[in-house]
Amino acid sequence: xxxxxxxxxxxxxxxxxxxxxxxxxxxxxxxxxxxxxxxxxxxxxxxxxxxxxxxxxxxxxxxxxxxxxxxxxxxxxxxxxxxxxxxxxxxxxxxxxxxxxxxxxxxxxxxxxxxxxxxxxxxxxxxxxxxxxxxxxxxxxxxxxxxxxxxxxxxxxxxxxxxxxxxxxxxxxxxxxxxxxxxxxxxxxxxxxxxxxxxxxxxxxxxxxxxxxxxxxxxxxxxxxxxxxxxxxxxxxxxxxxxxxxxxxxxxxxxxxxxxxxxxxxxxxxxxxxxxxxxxxxxxxxxxxxxxxxxxxxxxxxxxxxx
Amino acid sequence: xxxxxxxxxxxxxxxxxxxxxxxxxxxxxxxxxxxxxxxxxxxxxxxxxxxxxxxxxxxxxxxxxxxxxxxxxxxxxxxxxxxxxxxxxxxxxxxxxxxxxxxxxxxxxxxxxxxxxxxxxxxxxxxxxxxxxxxxxxxxxxxxxxxxxxxxxxxxxxxxxxxxxxxxxxxxxxxxxxxxxxxxxxxxxxxxxxxxxxxxxxxxxxxxxxxxxxxxxxxxxxxxxxxxxxxxxxxxxxxxxxxxxxxxxxxxxxxxxxxxxxxxxxxxxxxxxxxxxxxxxxxxxxxxxxxxxxxxxxxxxxxxxxxxxxxxxxxxxxxxxxxxxxxxxxxxxxxxxxxxxx
Numbered sequence: 001x002x003x004x005x006x007x008x009x010x011x012x013x014x015x016x017x018x019x020x021x022x023x024x025x026x027x028x029x030x031x032x033x034x035x036x037x038x039x040x041x042x043x044x045x046x047x048x049x050x051x052x053x054x055x056x057x058x059x060x061x062x063x064x065x066x067x068x069x070x071x072x073x074x075x076x077x078x079x080x081x082x083x084x085x086x087x088x089x090x091x092x093x094x095x096x097x098x099x100x101x102x103x104x105x106x107x108x109x110x111x112x113x114x115x116x117x118x119x120x121x122x123x124x125x126x127x128x129x130x131x132x133x134x135x136x137x138x139x140x141x142x143x144x145x146x147x148x149x150x151x152x153x154x155x156x157x158x159x160x161x162x163x164x165x166x167x168x169x170x171x172x173x174x175x176x177x178x179x180x181x182x183x184x185x186x187x188x189x190x191x192x193x194x195x196x197x198x199x200x201x202x203x204x205x206x207x208x209x210x211x212x213x214x215x216x217x218x219x220x221x222x223x224x225x226x227x228x229x230x231x232x233x234x235x236x237x238x239x240x241x242x243x244x245x246x247x248x249x250x251x252x253x254x255x256x257x258x259x260x261x262x263x264x265x266x267x268x269x270x271x272x273x274x275x276x277x278x279x280x281x282x283x284x285x286x287x288x289x290x291x292x293x294x295x296x297x298x299x300x301x302x303x304x305x306x307x
Numbered sequence: 308x309x310x311x312x313x314x315x316x317x318x319x320x321x322x323x324x325x326x327x328x329x330x331x332x333x334x335x336x337x338x339x340x341x342x343x344x345x346x347x348x349x350x351x352x353x354x355x356x357x358x359x360x361x362x363x364x365x366x367x368x369x370x371x372x373x374x375x376x377x378x379x380x381x382x383x384x385x386x387x388x389x390x391x392x393x394x395x396x397x398x399x400x401x402x403x404x405x406x407x408x409x410x411x412x413x414x415x416x417x418x419x420x421x422x423x424x425x426x427x428x429x430x431x432x433x434x435x436x437x438x439x440x441x442x443x444x445x446x447x448x449x450x451x452x453x454x455x456x457x458x459x460x461x462x463x464x465x466x467x468x469x470x471x472x473x474x475x476x477x478x479x480x481x482x483x484x485x486x487x488x489x490x491x492x493x494x495x496x497x498x499x500x501x502x503x504x505x506x507x508x509x510x511x512x513x514x515x516x517x518x519x520x521x522x523x524x525x526x527x528x529x530x531x532x533x534x535x536x537x538x539x540x541x542x543x544x545x546x547x548x549x550x551x552x553x554x555x556x557x558x559x560x561x562x563x564x565x566x567x568x569x570x571x572x573x574x575x576x577x578x579x580x581x582x583x584x585x586x587x588x589x590x591x592x593x594x595x596x597x598x599x600x601x602x603x604x605x606x607x608x609x610x611x612x613x614x615x616x617x618x619x620x621x622x623x624x625x626x627x628x629x630x631x632x633x634x635x636x637x638x639x640x641x642x643x644x645x646x647x648x649x
Contacts, residue, residue, distance in 0.1 A: 015462025098431075102423060130460060131580075132431035134419040137387070141423035146512045147387055149416045163516070168385075169412035170324060171521035176514040260426075267428030267474040271441055271455065274466045283623070288632025294644040296612070296628050301648055305589045305610050306532070306556060 002057035003119040003157060003179075005049040006109060008136070009042040009062055009077060011070035012129045038073050041124025043080075043192035044185045048154050049122045050081035051190070056157060058119075059083045061112065065093060065105060068210035074246050078203040079195035087208045090250040092258060097266035098130075102138030104251070104261055109143060111254035113180075120162060121182040125150060133184070140182035148177050152188040205239065208248040212236055309425055309475040313452070315404035316351040316373070317343040318476075320394065320417070321366055322409050323354065324385075328362050330528075331409030333369050334486040338436055339407060340370040345438045346452060348404070349373055353397060355390055357383035360499075367497035369489045375401075377502040381511055384518070385413050389511050391420040393504045398425055403476050405454050407436070410480035418480050428471035429478045430456035434485045434603075441470045453477065459580065464599050484528055484584040485607070525575050527559055532589045535561030535578055535605070536571070539594020539615060539634060543571040548638045549593050555642045561585070561605075563595045579604035591641075594634045597622025614638065 013034035049060045062077040064070045065088040074085035086108070093104055112118055121140075126133035133149070140147035148164050152172065155163040157179070165174045167186060177183075207215075209232070216231045223231070239245040251261060259265060286296045300306045319339040322329040336352065343350035352371035354362050356378065363374040377393050398406065398421065406421075408414035410432045422429035435457040441450045450472040456479045460467045471477045527533060534556060536549035546566065553560045561578040562571070578585055580600040590608035595601060597613070597620055605611070606625050613626035614637050623629045630637050 013461070015464065097428065098419070099423060099426065099428065102419075128462060130431075131462075133415050134422070134429060134431055137416060137419035138423035141391070141420045147416070147420070148513065149387075150412050167412060168518075171519045173515055173519070174517040176516055178512050267426070268430055268456075268469050268471050269443065270467055271470045272468040274468075275464065283626060284628050286628050286630045288630055288637050288640070290640045290643065293630070293637065293640040294647070296630075297641060297644040297648065300589065300610065300612075306645070307648075 001157075002059070003052060004058055004116055005052060005060045006112060006118050006121045007042070007045050007049045007060060007062045007077070007082065008105065008121065008123045008139075009046065009064050009073050010039040010124075010127045010129075011036055011064060011066045011073045012039045012127050013037075015128050036069065036072070038076055039124055039127045039129075041126060041185065041187055043124070044187055044189045045122045045124045046077055046080055046082065047190055047192040048151075048183070048185050049120075050193075052120075052154065052157060053081070053083075061086065063088065063105070063108060065089070065101065068208060068214075068248075071208040071211055071246060071248075074208070075203050075206050076195065078206060078246075079199045080192060081196075081199070084247075086247045086249055088249050088251075089208075089210065092251050092262050095263035095266065096261060097268045098132055098134035098138055099267055100261055100265040102135050102142055103265065104256060105135065106139045106142035107254050107256040108249070109139070117180070119179045120157075121145075121180075123182065123184045125184045125186045136182055136184045143180075143182070145181050146177050147182045147184070148175055149184045151183050151185045154183065154185075154189075203244065205242075206244040206246050207235075207239060208246045209236060210248060212239075309399060309402055309427065311473070311475050312402040312404055314348065315402050315476065316349045317346065318398075318403040318406040319350065319352045319366075319371070320406060320408045320414070321352050321354045321362060322385075322411060322413050323356050323359065323362050326356070326358070326361065328365055329409060329411065329413075330488070331411060331414075331481070331483045332366070333488050334483070335407050335409060335481055336366065336370040337489040338481065338486045339405075340489065342405060342436060342438060342454070343372070346404070351375060351401075351403065353377070353394065355382045355393055363499045365491070367499070368491040368493055368495055370495070371497050373498045373500065375500050375502055377504050379504050379506050381506045381508070382504070384515060385417075386511055386513055386515070387416055387420055388513070389506050390417055391424065392506070392510055394421050395424045396504070397502070398476060406476045406478045408478075408480045410482045414480045418478060422478050425476070427474050427476055427478055428469075429480070430458055430469045430471075431480050433458045433479045433481045434466075436479060436481065441472060443472070454479070459603050462580070462600055482584055484586060525559055525573075527561055527576070527578065527583045527585050530559035530585070530587055532556050532558035532591075533561045533578070533585055533587045533605075533608075534558045534591040534593060535563065535576075535595060536566050536593045537563035537595030537601075538565035538569070539596070540566060540571065541594070543569075545635070546571045548634065552591065552593065552638050552642055555645045556589075556591070558589075558591070561590075563598070563601050592622050592626070593638060595622050596620045597625065614641075
């Protein structure tokens with residue numbers, strides 16, 4: 001029994017390595033100063049999907065929503081064993097909150113599902129830029145599919161169900177969930193395998209259309225627009241013939257109500273952003289000498305902090 | 308979609324496991340009480356389970372004016388679909404203006420499902436909630452008395468205030484351990500509304516095959532004193548210093564993410580944004596530089612002692628006592644001083 005699996009991945013700033021330059025003086029984030037990476041838990045999701053495909057057969061389609069640069073994550077997914085990838089990029093989807101994002105992604109999955117029924121969507125539990133963990137359950141709800149979150153191990157898929165062990169915060173439980181469904185995995189699931197060198201070579205040249213447009217504009221900056229367009233078409237056709245043209249979709253490629261997309265479709269709005277300043281009150285410098293340390297301990301005993 | 312309803316109650320979704328209220332539910336009641344008083348509306352707690360009368364009484368003692376007690380045998384064990392179905396039905400019927408959940412694995416599984424079904428906004432992992440006004444840029448319309456949903460974002464490097472003014476209810480999950488727990492008051496009276504939801508097995512697509520409770524090896528939240536070690540400790544062997552100081556103080560041992568990632572100590576001990584949020588009476592940070600993600604989990608400690616060889620380590624920005632020095636010398640001095648006092 002082969003399964004049609006969809007994996008959501010996200011191109012995120014490496015928020016674990018934020019340095020001084022990454023924060024602007026007004027307290028907002030200087031995205032340009034941050035390295036962009038594969039959202040860590042999404043790598044576990046990809047691994048789960050690829051290993052299910054190896055075990056049962058089937059197909060892994062990776063979907064990302066973001067700027068054209070997110071195509072880098074799709075190439076990386078192909079290197080790590082995905083069969084197919086879709087970049088959803090559209091300015092009208094920018095500034096979507098989790099509800100609008102889930103609406104857009106669920107609409108995209110509806111198209112995929114109508115073309116070839118999807119058995120399972122696998123996602124990382126959450127992305128490190130927002131840490132919300134909301135998009136997967138919201139997507140499942142929009143599709144009317146059950147969800148299994150915080151999964152540490154997908155045990156097996158059989159008879160139209162998936163069995164998985166999930167973390168409940170107080171321990172774990174093993175559940176059986178009918179397909180189609182959505183699963184989110186944590187970093188306690190099996191880690192992603194390294195990319196295979198052979199695949200790296202094979203997909204190195206894979207591109208989405210907007211990357212080709214940029215490359216052509218760089219290579220022939222003085223050429224008239226129609227000439228550039230013709231060159232983009234030529235390159236796209238050449239890549240497609242070799243299976244290396246990564247699909248790039250906009251909101252026009254599936255059925256979606258624009259009123260629920262982007263900023264206008266997002267109920268939550270950011271009112272204010274502040275950079276974090278935490279400070280202790282009454283800071284005392286203690287010398288690293290036995291006497292000074294003893295007097296600090298004495299103070300802590302006196303004010304009943306210790307004992 | 309639910310229309311804006313300024314008269315709606317403030318709701319706290321209580322979480323229970325096998326008949327016991329989750330600590331975070333009580334913490335939510337203290338914040339919920341404050342919000343409801345500020346808005347002049349009732350504080351309603353919603354409790355779902357097979358049998359919740361004991362919890363309902365406890366919710367009233369801890370501040371609820373009213374409890375919606377939804378009892379059904381299919382609600383005995385938490386499951387996304389039936390819980391979401393019952394809650395969505397109640398939200399649509401009663402139209403609360405605010406609904407808050409604990410940011411536990413249950414709350415973070417349930418709340419987005421409910422928010423999506425209601426086409427409502429939801430903010431995850433809030434560390435504070437306030438009431439305030441909002442004028443959207445480019446507009447002159449003032450939205451009064453909105454819920455400010457305040458949360459760290461971007462790995463804790465920024466604090467974002469989120470509002471939600473045109474779709475109701477305003478929903479948020481709230482991190483465990485960030486709100487004070489209210490004292491129970493046995494004289495408090497409240498209304499308990501019993502509800503028998505209409506559920507059938509087809510509402511429960513997921514079958515639970517096996518459940519296992521894992522004893523947490525350490526309860527950092529309950530610890531009065533925590534001694535935590537970070538990357539500066541240097542090795543698993545040297546982490547013994549952290550344990551020794553913890554034993555001398557009768558403290559729990561904590562750790563930064565770096566120490567956990569290095570395998571020096573189990574993940575249950577991790578303090579910080581991806582670990583546990585703590586607010587002990589005393590927090591001793593040993594060799595912890597104090598990355599923002601760590602500070603977000605311990606900045607509320609009443610007293611903080613930081614020991615670090617780098618005078619520019621950000622941990623000193625939150626510390627009350629800062630010892631700039633080699634922890635291999637300073638920690639034994641501290642153990643010595645403590646033992647001499649005993």
